[in-house]
Amino acid sequence: MSKASVYFQVENMTDKKDVQTIKKELDTLRGVISVSTNAQTGRVAVDYDTTGVEQSRIEDRLQKLGYKILAEKNENHIM
Numbered sequence: 001m002s003k004a005s006v007y008f009q010v011e012n013m014t015d016k017k018d019v020q021t022i023k024k025e026l027d028t029l030r031g032v033i034s035v036s037t038n039a040q041t042g043r044v045a046v047d048y049d050t051t052g053v054e055q056s057r058i059e060d061r062l063q064k065l066g067y068k069i070l071a072e073k074n075e076n077h078i079m
Contacts, residue, residue: 002050002076003033006058009071013042018067025061029053042070050076 013022019037022044026035031052036045046058059069 003047004050004055004077005045005047005075006055007073007075008044008046008059008062008069010042010044010062011068011070013037013039013044013067015039021065022062022067025065026058029057029061032058 013019016039019039022037023035026032026044026046029048031049033047033049037043044062048055048058055074059072062069
């Protein structure tokens with residue numbers, strides 16, 4: 001398993017409903033290990049298995065949900 005983390009700064013995440021929607025939808029992607037969100041800062045952190053899902057698929061899901069990605073940062077973990 002090759003683990004990575006990606007951090008997104010998103011627009012339009014303003015309340016608890018947005019946080020729940022993002023977490024629920026990203027958790028359904030095969031390979032996603034954990035999702036953390038913060039509505040106050042507009043940040044979404046996703047830990048995932050790179051053999052199960054690609055970062056681009058996570059980005060696509062966020063955009064399809066209506067959230068504009070303003071910035072992102074990726075970290076690969078060596079295990």
